[in-house]
Amino acid sequence: MSAEQTRKLIALAAIWITLLLAPYWMVPLGGYTALATRVLVLGLAAMSLNFLLGFTGVLSFGHAAYFGLGAYGAGLTLKFLALSTPLALVAGMLLGGVCGAILGTLIVRRRGVYFAMVTIAFGQVFYYIAFQWSSLTGGDDGLRGFSRQPIDLGLFKLDILSDPNNFYYFVLFCFALAAGTMGFILRSPFGRTMIAIRENERRSRFLGIPVERHIWIAFTLSCFFMGFAGPLPLPGHPRGTAYLDRLYVVLLLHGVCRRALRTGQQFRRSERPALQPVRRLRHDGGDGRHAKLLGSAARRCRVRGAAGLSLQHHRQLDVVRRTAVRAGGAVFPAWIAWLHSAEQGMNVLEIKNVTKRFGNLVAVRDVSLDVAKGELCAIIGPNGAGKTTFFNLISGFFPPTSGAIAFDGRAITKLATHERVRLGMARTFQITEIFPELTVFENVRIAAEVAGGYRLRPWINRSESEQIHRNVEDTLKLVSLETKTDRLVGELAHGDQRAAEIAMALALKPHLLLLDEPTAGMGDQETYHITQLIRRLHRDSNYTIVLIEHDMRVVFHLADRICVLDQGRMLAQGTPQEIAANETVQAAYLGIAT
Amino acid sequence: MTQLLLFNVTNGLIIGAFYVLMALGLSLILNLSNVINFAHGGFLVIGGYIAYTITPYIGFWGALLLAPPLTAIIGLAVERVLIRPLYGRDPLYSLLLTFGLAFMIEDGTRFIWGPQGKPVTIPAFLAQPLSNDLFFITGYRLFMVAVVMVAVTLLFLLLRYTRLGIRIRAGTLDLDTVAALGINVQMLRSLNFAVGIFLAGLSGVLAAGQLGLEPTMGTGLLMPSFIAIIVGGIGSLPGTLVGGLLIGVASGLTAVFFPAASEAVIYVMMAVVLLLRPRGLFGEEGMMS
Numbered sequence: 001m002s003a004e005q006t007r008k009l010i011a012l013a014a015i016w017i018t019l020l021l022a023p024y025w026m027v028p029l030g031g032y033t034a035l036a037t038r039v040l041v042l043g044l045a046a047m048s049l050n051f052l053l054g055f056t057g058v059l060s061f062g063h064a065a066y067f068g069l070g071a072y073g074a075g076l077t078l079k080f081l082a083l084s085t086p087l088a089l090v091a092g093m094l095l096g097g098v099c100g101a102i103l104g105t106l107i108v109r110r111r112g113v114y115f116a117m118v119t120i121a122f123g124q125v126f127y128y129i130a131f132q133w134s135s136l137t138g139g140d141d142g143l144r145g146f147s148r149q150p151i152d153l154g155l156f157k158l159d160i161l162s163d164p165n166n167f168y169y170f171v172l173f174c175f176a177l178a179a180g181t182m183g184f185i186l187r188s189p190f191g192r193t194m195i196a197i198r199e200n201e202r203r204s205r206f207l208g209i210p211v212e213r214h215i216w217i218a219f220t221l222s223c224f225f226m227g228f229a230g231p232l233p234l235p236g237h238p239r240g241t242a243y244l245d246r247l248y249v250v251l252l253l254h255g256v257c258r259r260a261l262r263t264g265q266q267f268r269r270s271e272r273p274a275l276q277p278v279r280r281l282r283h284d285g286g287d288g289r290h291a292k293l294l295g296s297a298a299r300r301c302r303v304r305g306a307a308g309l310s311l312q313h314h315r316q317l318d319v320v321r322r323t324a325v326r327a328g329g330a331v332f333p334a335w336i337a338w339l340h341s342a343e344q345g346m347n348v349l350e351i352k353n354v355t356k357r358f359g360n361l362v363a364v365r366d367v368s369l370d371v372a373k374g375e376l377c378a379i380i381g382p383n384g385a386g387k388t389t390f391f392n393l394i395s396g397f398f399p400p401t402s403g404a405i406a407f408d409g410r411a412i413t414k415l416a417t418h419e420r421v422r423l424g425m426a427r428t429f430q431i432t433e434i435f436p437e438l439t440v441f442e443n444v445r446i447a448a449e450v451a452g453g454y455r456l457r458p459w460i461n462r463s464e465s466e467q468i469h470r471n472v473e474d475t476l477k478l479v480s481l482e483t484k485t486d487r488l489v490g491e492l493a494h495g496d497q498r499a500a501e502i503a504m505a506l507a508l509k510p511h512l513l514l515l516d517e518p519t520a521g522m523g524d525q526e527t528y529h530i531t532q533l534i535r536r537l538h539r540d541s542n543y544t545i546v547l548i549e550h551d552m553r554v555v556f557h558l559a560d561r562i563c564v565l566d567q568g569r570m571l572a573q574g575t576p577q578e579i580a581a582n583e584t585v586q587a588a589y590l591g592i593a594t
Numbered sequence: 595m596t597q598l599l600l601f602n603v604t605n606g607l608i609i610g611a612f613y614v615l616m617a618l619g620l621s622l623i624l625n626l627s628n629v630i631n632f633a634h635g636g637f638l639v640i641g642g643y644i645a646y647t648i649t650p651y652i653g654f655w656g657a658l659l660l661a662p663p664l665t666a667i668i669g670l671a672v673e674r675v676l677i678r679p680l681y682g683r684d685p686l687y688s689l690l691l692t693f694g695l696a697f698m699i700e701d702g703t704r705f706i707w708g709p710q711g712k713p714v715t716i717p718a719f720l721a722q723p724l725s726n727d728l729f730f731i732t733g734y735r736l737f738m739v740a741v742v743m744v745a746v747t748l749l750f751l752l753l754r755y756t757r758l759g760i761r762i763r764a765g766t767l768d769l770d771t772v773a774a775l776g777i778n779v780q781m782l783r784s785l786n787f788a789v790g791i792f793l794a795g796l797s798g799v800l801a802a803g804q805l806g807l808e809p810t811m812g813t814g815l816l817m818p819s820f821i822a823i824i825v826g827g828i829g830s831l832p833g834t835l836v837g838g839l840l841i842g843v844a845s846g847l848t849a850v851f852f853p854a855a856s857e858a859v860i861y862v863m864m865a866v867v868l869l870l871r872p873r874g875l876f877g878e879e880g881m882m883s
Binding site: 059106107109110114116117118120121122124125128129132133 | 630685686689817820821823824828854855857858861862864865868869872
């Protein structure tokens with residue numbers, strides 16, 4: 001056990017002991033037990049909110065509503081249905097959770113500022129309903145005419161009505177139950193997908209996580225917890241909606257401070273500020289051309305002292321590495337068998353006459369492309385030729401205006417990104433998309449768990465977990481990152497970040513690997529390593545790869561076939577020799593009149 | 595019945611016009627600076643109270659002219675000291691800040707002017723109902739609509755034809771490019787914020803004449819403005835205009851048939867819009883998502 005873990009354990013133990021003994025130290029200090037109870041209830045509400053904000057990264061301002069709904073649900077149950085506290089708690093939780101689930105379907109479509117505003121507005125709806133429907137809710141006076149009930153435990157009755165200490169321990173029990181459940185969920189594959197979404201939404205999408213659905217689940221769960229917390233301060237504050245309003249600032253500050261702290265560290269670690277404006281811009285435009293413009297400038301300052309090693313000099317190293325790869329490749333036998341299977345004639349990807357328009361701009365015009373199994377196809381072309389748009393069409397970032405795309409013989413033209421990923425299509429980005437604050441191992445594990453079909457699982461058993469571990473380790477070995485598994489990805493050198501991104505794609509066990517400018521912004525040394533990696537993946541592990549690349553040395557070194565795009569059109573395709581000799585291509589690149 | 599209906603629709607339009615004035619200011623600030631100004635209702639209250647304070651000296655018309663720019667100056671100071679350090683960070687930070695600021699303004703006004711409601715005297719001829727047989731609408735309500743129309747027209751002219759307006763519109767689309775063209779973005783944000791707060795101050799004076807003043811009135815008027823923006827579509831000022839009028843009419847109509855729901859109906863509208871057209875009626879695809 002590391003020193004840090006020990007410290008954490010001691011802190012945790014101290015907190016629990018303090019809470020357990022609260023009625024005994026708070027009263028002599030001038031407090032009262034009901035205050036301790038309220039602290040617990042608010043703590044639970046704050047944890048429910050943090051479950052959503054801290055782990056999925058979306059901020060709900062309307063959560064007080066679900067707290068209030070929980071309170072009303074429980075109060076109304078006690079008043080009209082049955083005099084049973086457990087039943088009332090369950091009813092409250094269900095009311096909060098179900099309302100959250102229903103509204104969640106409307107809310108999760110939006111993100112950021114919009115999300116916050118919509119949640120505020122829905123919070124107000126509940127406030128108005130509670131306020132106006134006074135025949136049921138008691139309006140401004142609050143719900144009255146019921147009280148807590150003793151809990152019948154069979155052997156004895158726990159009197160939570162008149163004994164504040166008993167009530168405190170009952171609430172503490174509920175608190176522990178909820179906290180334990182949250183901790184359990186957050187340590188599961190599903191919890192890791194939540195963290196993945198917080199860290200990098202786009203990457204999550206391209207790992208095959210249906211982001212909206214996962215946020216919806218997290219939102220609903222958080223509402224359930226909120227609904228569970230709501231009835232606990234009963235009776236007295238049934239109007240939880242109004243009651244929580246001002247405490248919100250406090251709850252949020254806790255979460256936001258934690259995020260701020262983490263983001264600060266991240267900035268220091270990886271010189272990210274230089275890339276920040278680029279990231280923002282890239283989300284605005286579709287084809288990333290802005291980003292390229294600024295990105296290359298930003299990256300220039302990161303290029304390390306180039307060692308000046310040419311690709312040729314290191315060819316001999318290939319042989320040594322190849323043996324290592326074979327050892328690693330033996331792990332996913334069925335999948336490796338698929339990769340090596342005899343149907344070489346089959347086309348993995350068939351693109352028929354796709355066109356993509358943005359308003360009047362035709363970014364991709366009537367392009368067709370077949371990629372055979374095991375082939376490495378490079379797409380080249382001058383800036384603005386439509387390469388990245390073409391890639392986005394393949395990976396499902398947006399649908400084509402016309403044309404059809406088939407993958408493994410299946411029409412995928414209308415499929416969403418995550419569905420394409422599930423069919424076996426993985427991609428990397430021109431500007432590396434990773435989870436910077438997670439370790440290399442965790443980055444790849446998320447991908448492996450999604451690929452293994454565990455993404456919605458709130459638990460994972462030992463043998464499954466070991467299987468995932470082995471997969472991750474083998475994948476990391478494949479990209480030569482096995483010595484850096486516990487480093488944060490944000491700390492790594494640019495080339496290693498790229499390798500980690502490729503490892504994530506590989507962990508998805510793809511039938512087709514899409515690499516968007518894998519060597520962009522790299523020094524000679526790093527370019528060399530990445531090129532060798534791609535070569536190994538292609539030649540030794542038999543991956544089908546489509547890549548965009550600017551560096552002609554890399555393209556001619558790797559490609560079986562080269563496709564040239566110019567002004568959205570397919571200008572030419574053929575073997576590297578044919579392309580090198582093609583006059584139209586030369587004209588497009590050098591601007592010679594034909 | 596027709597008369598009642600007509601009355602409520604007209605009334606809804608008038609209230610809607612008022613929401614529009616407020617929502618436009620909110621929308622301006624949101625579009626350019628990515629700040630959800632939760633304290634907008636607070637600035638409205640400040641505008642109203644300033645008008646209340648200066649009316650005895652310079653009369654209602656003087657207050658109408660003077661209170662909004664004074665509010666805008668306070669807004670500028672707040673922007674400079676509190677909000678500016680938060681630009682470029684997650685919008686969450688400024689949202690939290692203005693959330694707290696709204697409470698501070700509310701308690702501040704309560705401290706200075708007391709918790710009781712305060713009336714603002716309006717000129718007698720505006721307080722008269724226009725016609726006793728048809729509508730029971732006071733001249734002041736029509737006057738409000740006229741002021742809103744003038745203000746909105748001026749705002750759109752400002753955005754369309756002045757250098758500041760063009761820069762604000764460009765900044766809304768891509769602030770980084772505007773900065774790269776050598777324009778002082780800080781200044782642009784400040785002026786834009788001031789324009790937004792000016793509109794809040796103006797709404798405050800108008801609201802004070804109609805409803806009287808209370809420290810808590812800001813929050814109640816803020817929510818419909820948010821909804822006007824969401825319904826109209828974030829990023830579109832004409833959308834905000836239409837959104838404000840729509841929710842005004844909707845709540846006016848509901849008041850005829852089901853008075854208890856007249857406040858809740860605007861939230862239902864928002865839900866319907868989000869369901870059928872998540873980006874809002876006039877919103878651009880991809881804006882803010």
